[in-house]
Amino acid sequence: MxxxxxxxxxxxxxxxxxxxxxxxxxxxxxxxxxxxxxxxxxxxxxxxxxxxxxxxxxxxxxxxxxxxxxxxxxxxxxxxxxxxxxxxxxxxxxxxxxxxxxxxxxxxxxxxxxxxxxxxxxxPGFGPAWLGLANLPGAPFGDADIAAMERGLIVTRDPYHKVQLLFALGRGYGAFGDLERSFGKFTEANALRDTLVPHDGAGLAAFVEAHDILRSSFFADAAGPSPQADSAIFIVGMPRSGSTLVEQILASHPDVEGAGELFALPEVAASIDAFAAPDAFVRRLQALTPAEAAQLGTDYLVRAGRYRRTDRPYFTDKMPANWRLIAFIRRILPGARIIDVRRDPLACCLSAYMTYFNRHTDFPNTLEDLGRYYRHYLAMMEMAEDWTPDSLYRLDHARLVSDAEQEIRALLRFLRLPFSSSCLRPEKNSRAIYTPSAQQVRAPIHHGNDRSHAYLPWLRPLQAALSAG
Structure with missing residues (x-):
């Protein structure tokens, strides 16, 4: 195949x-x-x-x-x-x-x-450049920049540029302490993006629910040999959970190459028409023969290998949304290790709400959908803990930044890697990073800025959605 x-x-x-x-x-x-x-x-x-x-x-x-x-x-x-x-x-x-x-x-x-x-x-209305500036460290915007971005919103005709300008303005007003106007810009940005890249929340809910029929015995019986399967380390979770930091830490280990956010896994899943209907994926998983599963694992490794630059024995695939494909990973790469990065739900979701996602990413654009998305993610990971008890590690971001050495040692033990002190200094790693957190992880491991308390007056719909169900 x-x-x-x-x-x-x-x-x-x-x-x-x-x-x-x-x-x-x-x-x-x-x-x-x-x-x-x-x-x-x-x-x-x-x-x-x-x-x-x-x-x-x-x-x-x-x-x-x-x-x-x-x-x-x-x-x-x-x-x-x-x-x-x-x-x-x-x-x-x-x-x-x-x-x-x-x-x-x-x-x-x-x-x-x-x-x-x-x-x-x-x-002046080039949205990607304004957003690029906003993602750089410090507070790069002055009063003149805010005024220029507001004018840019008027002159630009590209709706994606407008979305990026709005996100940049949200950052700018937030840095000046004008939180009401800041949150308003983030809301405008997400509302406009919703007209361009609508989120299929119902489809995601059905997709997750379809996995409920899978049991650990299915994976134990079906898992066949997969060449070099244990070379892959998947880092999954919510966007803005700290996954980029975790990858930077692991990529600082002499045995691990950080490959970044790869599309290899969803591409291989799509190759078997797994997304034709919400329950098609699970049916297709159940029908795979051991030989077909092994070939799909090989196909993944070939696709991922395209982005490898070293001969280190392990590599990371840090695509957060691969949490949707945990069962697929377990089926085609039974030796792979999976790290589930968790951060405080409110802080994590707010940070995601304030982040620009490109036109190819299906991600919620409202606070209510964002809370539901988080619950779907939790539901899938709870099932995964039954399917993959020995190959899934839950990493708590708060513990990581509070006691980095202890948490890193535990993570490396899970991965069966020897401790390396270089993992304690991920900011020394000069590898290229392509996520919005790129500049944050170039600083020593530290507690980030939790803005959820400052924006709490506007977060009631998110709080309600997170606690529902």
Whole structure:
């Protein structure tokens, strides 16, 4: 059972398109995208390098190359390409914004801020640049910035840019202590996003409930051998629970590579048409033969391996929403370890409500739905504790920041890894990080700022939803 959807005939057609239209950026982009999808990233990059040599004055080969490197989590390699691009076309805002994003990923905060501000000079309503600034440490906004963002809301026509501007304004007003206006901007941001990326709460509820028929005996009977299955460490939970910090700690261990938020697991799940109906996933799980399950495990490892850069024996997959696929993990990778990161529900949900999620992420946009989402997550994890008693570890974020060494030692014992003092200093790890918490985990382990008490007057719907049921 293979998850590879590319075919030689598709490649021939794309190469014919390039041959027939050698100066077409679209034709070259389509071929490069195909090669990347087939796991042939270096071949795609070599193709673009040849085009850069052939057409040194053209922007598009470098732009496509920078996009591929960024998408492949190779931000450090992308930076020189970005520098060449902004030198060639300094008037294009998007090039500066992309440059700023990769600078932020590698932790170059000052240059990232400069790149974002250059973007804004050229396009005052460019939402991603304002949000990029908001995600940098400290309080980067002044009164003039707040006024500029308010004007940007009026001039920008892109609804996603508006959503990002609203989130940035929420941060800005919050930093100035205007909490009512701050929360109002977050509410506007989520309301607008709901019109663009509506959350399927009913579908999620049915999906979780369908798992209730599974029992630990099913996994014990069905779990077959899976090659290298114990190399994967899944970090799951709610967004803004502290999962990025946990991954940064583990990635500081000499035996663990931090691979970031991977889409490999949901891609493999989708390859077996698991999401056709809420209960289709469980039915498909029950029908898998041991050989099919092992092949799916191999497919996952191949897809995840695309993002690996070292030969360390273990790697992390820190996609929080993989909590939905706990049963799938247990079925196709029975040797994998799973870490469930928990944080205070109110603080965690509020932080998620204040966070921008992209157009491809199904996530709640109202406080009520957010509380229900949290309850669905808890319900799935309670079932998972029965399915995976020996391969699931619940990590409490409060304990981690209060007594880091004790909690890290316990986590490493669960993973069967020797203690390494480097895990106590995750801020020393210079790896690229692509989540909103990137800059926070570049500081020593500490208690974060719990804003839920300050915003409590507006959180009654969330409190009610969390306590319902």
């Amino acid at each position: 293979s998850t590879n959807s590319t075919s030689p005939s598709d490649e021939r057609i794309l190469r014919m398109g390039v041959a027939g239209h050698p100066d077409s950026a679209q034709a070259h982009a389509a071929l490069a995208s195909f090669l990347c999808a087939a796991g042939r990233v270096d071949e795609a990059l070599a193709h673009l390098d040849r085009e850069m040599d052939r057409q040194p004055s053209k922007i598009w080969p470098r732009s496509i190359k920078a996009g591929i490197l960024s998408g492949e989590r190779r931000a450090a390699e992308a930076l020189d390409v970005h520098r060449a691009l902004v030198a060639m076309a300094p008037e294009i805002p998007l090039l500066w914004a992309n440059f700023g994003s990769d600078l932020a990923a590698v932790g170059d905060v000052d240059e990232a801020a400069a790149a974002f501000r250059t973007t804004i000079e050229r396009a």
